[in-house]
Amino acid sequence: MTFSQFRPLDEKILIEYIKSTPALSDKIGNKFDDLKIKEVGDGNLNFVYIVVGSTGSFVVKQALPYVRLIGESWPMSKERAYFESLTLKKHGKLCPEHVPEVYHFDRTMSLTGMRYLEPPHIILRKGLVAGIEYPMLAEHISNYMARTLFHTSLIYRTTTEHKRDVAEYCANVELCRLTEQVVFSDPYRVSQHNRWTSPYLDRDAEAIREDNTLKLEAAELKSMFCERAQALIHGDLHTSSIMVTQDSTQVLDSEFAFVGPMGYDTGAFVGNLILAFYAQDGHANQENDRKKYKEWILKTIEETWVLFYKKFTALWDEHKNGHGEAYLPEIYNNPELQLLVQKKFMTDLLHDTLGFGAAKMIRRIVGVAHVEDFESIADAAKRAKCERQALEMAKLLVKERRKFQSISEVVTAIRQSQ
């Protein structure tokens, strides 16, 4: 059965769909008697069905034509499913260890069939709330970020290849606009969608709307987000877009992908780890004061950047005589200049990372979509205290980001803020 037009899935339709789609039915050995199906979409935008048979499994994700959290009043192009599957495939080719395989995509139905990340995979954010250490996380995520960002930038590829991606992803404009609104605009104005831990943070939210210096920086970051086609970025790389076990790290949910600034991805990850750090005091109890865990988070932030720096520049060195057009070998192939160029590039990228990361922290505290890190702190006063500390650090990072010369200075500032 093929659908000539979009239909939202339910279990019955899904089973029919699988039966008529060999790429999916083969995965479960065409056996439908013992099929277990479960809808688990806890995001804002999609249905997510887990399909498990006796001989195999997969996930079916369907984009809905509106933001699920808000309802049909906030329409949202289901074409994002196309960009998600396209990006999973592109990033998957560059980094198969950390991107789930796509088995099937149906543009009409906005439907993707992909690898089911079996237990004990959980959403990284849930692990961070639970206080679980992931010893491979920095290693894995730096690998993912270095490989996807490097290979889709002009350091590695030609202008011609690059502009082809830029042009194609321009059509994912609705998702870009959603980010522009909820990350770079709503937190800085009165908006019906904004919320915060009231009344505790009423004055803090107001202060953000009145902070001219902060709003000046927010405008600069927003312009960079809209204008700078630096690499094919994931576009939403927070800790709920990542599933983990002790030895696996998988990046999903790339529906916000477009050719944008690298720092928006690195910043999303780092910023959400900083949020997790400030939430820990809210999760502390008599059995576990979370002090050791907070140090693990800080160590992970530092290691992620240090490893990312190392891997990104190693790829750069490896391909410095390649077909990339940003830094031509006849011009930049002297060791001293190569080092100078890389150092400048990575320092600028650190500043972008801090700026975007901090902007994403702010929006999670006073904007529309909040994070479980804080939401799971039941005591509102305690939650507000954690959130305020995070907010203050985020404001400092946005405003003073250009003063940080290394990630260790950032980690020190975070440690000293408490």
Next chain:
Amino acid sequence: MTFSQFRPLDEKILIEYIKSTPALSDKIGNKFDDLKIKEVGDGNLNFVYIVVGSTGSFVVKQALPYVRLIGESWPMSKERAYFESLTLKKHGKLCPEHVPEVYHFDRTMSLTGMRYLEPPHIILRKGLVAGIEYPMLAEHISNYMARTLFHTSLIYRTTTEHKRDVAEYCANVELCRLTEQVVFSDPYRVSQHNRWTSPYLDRDAEAIREDNTLKLEAAELKSMFCERAQALIHGDLHTSSIMVTQDSTQVLDSEFAFVGPMGYDTGAFVGNLILAFYAQDGHANQENDRKKYKEWILKTIEETWVLFYKKFTALWDEHKNGHGEAYLPEIYNNPELQLLVQKKFMTDLLHDTLGFGAAKMIRRIVGVAHVEDFESIADAAKRAKCERQALEMAKLLVKERRKFQSISEVVTAIRQSQ
């Protein structure tokens, strides 16, 4: 007669073409007996035919599939003609006083029929070589730049409109790559196409290839050129892309247009005026020491920027409650912040202008394509002296551009350099 495939024009084909194209033949009242046709293309890339009848006139421009200066060994997409006519129409709508009207476009033939800029219109560069003052130039060109750049930026328009242009102009990639090569790469490496006033500037050209600081900045400017989709820019706004009389200023040759950094347009104009300034000593003689003319050029540089600043920010103020998405009124509509935001934006743009303008100066002295300003100085030693002064100023502007807070500081530096 319509052509089902591309044919390079000659006079006979051109006449047949006009006869079968009402949009053109109507312009000359369908009278072919007294038609005067002249090929005047002195550019590198195109045929340009002037067609004058007793009752009307027009120009026919045809893009050739290679760089004419180099020959068929350097192929160049004739699709650029499409982007040129598209841009003439878009910019013409925004600023009809300074953009010649397009009468007809034929994509198969890469052929544009447009207004003939009748005498005494001459190419601005030729006027600058001849020492002619154009009292309206700063007023007109600032008008053109402010209106085209403002209205095609995110300050004025929505992300959706913006990304549509970004995507379309991505296909003009070959012309962008030509710029990347000849402006941002070739001057900084040994290239068969490079030339300079040898032997006088041999050491100067070598010094540029060995200047790590300069090459670091060139990489940054190149990345901005490739990555930053800020506005629909002309892409080649030097003084040979502009025709002038005492009271008319017309911008043509927009085949390099794409959605890129505004500073590349403002810089092209300013940089080429600075080149004209440094060339004047080579044109001085006993009748005219050109001292007064040099001051007029400096005044024009200053006025251009001051008027551009005024007009661009006036448009911004006028449309601050419009549908532009970069600075939403609910966030930025307080007078103090509005001023702060505009000042930061314009200072950044001044720095981009100086960086791009200076990069374009450098490439005109040690790269493939030189300018009549210097080429018309017959005495090589004298020419080299002028060129060296321009080169030194350009290097300073690229490296130190962020230290200039206003255009008057720049003009002072230029004046003091002599």
